Amino acid sequence: MWAQPYPKNDLEGGARPLYPMMLESPELRWAFIRKIYSILTIQLLLTIAVASVVVTVRPIHEFFATTGAGLALYIVLIITPFIVLCPLYYYYQKHPVNYLLLGVFTIALSFAIGLTCAYTKGKVILESVILTTVVVVSLTLYTFWAAKRGHDFNFLGPFLFGAVMVLMLFALIQILFPLGRISVMIYGCLASIIFCGYIIYDTDNLIKRYSYDEYIWAAVSLYLDIINLFLSLLTIFRAADS
Numbered sequence: 464m465w466a467q468p469y470p471k472n473d474l475e476g477g478a479r480p481l482y483p484m485m486l487e488s489p490e491l492r493w494a495f496i497r498k499i500y501s502i503l504t505i506q507l508l509l510t511i512a513v514a515s516v517v518v519t520v521r522p523i524h525e526f527f528a529t530t531g532a533g534l535a536l537y538i539v540l541i542i543t544p545f546i547v548l549c550p551l552y553y554y555y556q557k558h559p560v561n562y563l564l565l566g567v568f569t570i571a572l573s574f575a576i577g578l579t580c581a582y583t584k585g586k587v588i589l590e591s592v593i594l595t596t597v598v599v600v601s602l603t604l605y606t607f608w609a610a611k612r613g614h615d616f617n618f619l620g621p622f623l624f625g626a627v628m629v630l631m632l633f634a635l636i637q638i639l640f641p642l643g644r645i646s647v648m649i650y651g652c653l654a655s656i657i658f659c660g661y662i663i664y665d666t667d668n669l670i671k672r673y674s675y676d677e678y679i680w681a682a683v684s685l686y687l688d689i690i691n692l693f694l695s696l697l698t699i700f701r702a703a704d705s
Contacts (some may be wrong), residue, residue: 481670
């Protein structure tokens with residue numbers, strides 16, 4: 464069925480496959496992709512709103528910075544997204560529990576991002592946001608273009624996993640034995656490259672491999688890729704500005 468010729472109009476309507484030898488219905492896959500990006504857009508808008516409130520309302524970040532209760536709450540906010548991923552894994556197909564858990568995950572992470580940005584110059588935040596937006600849009604368009612021409616990025620999985628392990632070890636060493644501003648910039652550059660690879664890898668999975676009931680995991684994967692890329696770029700610009 465996939466070998467039948469397709470007309471050259473109405474790409475998103477499913478008139479042509481997203482990649483060569485596509486066996487499933489292009490219409491269903493396009494609907495799935497739109498659903499993922501709709502969820503992702505809501506997550507990012509919610510993150511911007513929550514982080515903006517944390518950054519602009521001074522008493523909020525002062526509470527976290529100057530009180531013991533604030534520090535304890537900050538630790539809880541950092542741990543919460545990892546805790547929520549466990550029930551989310553179990554209930555990712557159960558509506559509306561999956562959306563409620565996704566909301567808790569996003570809000571907790573947004574607070575942590577806001578507190579990270581609270582003591583960063585506005586110019587540095589703006590530079591990071593603009594560059595993140597340009598990179599994400601460019602890599603997304605590239606991946607769709609490459610997939611249509613038969614390129615497959617599934618081979619990146621093991622390399623990216625190994626790179627993240629090295630990155631985590633690098634971060635631990637940096638925490639225990641600070642190596643200076645140059646080391647922080649190197650860390651940020653390596654992290655940026657790795658999460659650019661993850662954006663390509665997860666977008667390729669979105670096009671080809673995620674099943675239709677895995678929309679929550681697909682959205683979480685892309686959301687974490689974008690957030691980590693933003694934080695990596697923020698690390699670079701902040702170290703360069705200091």
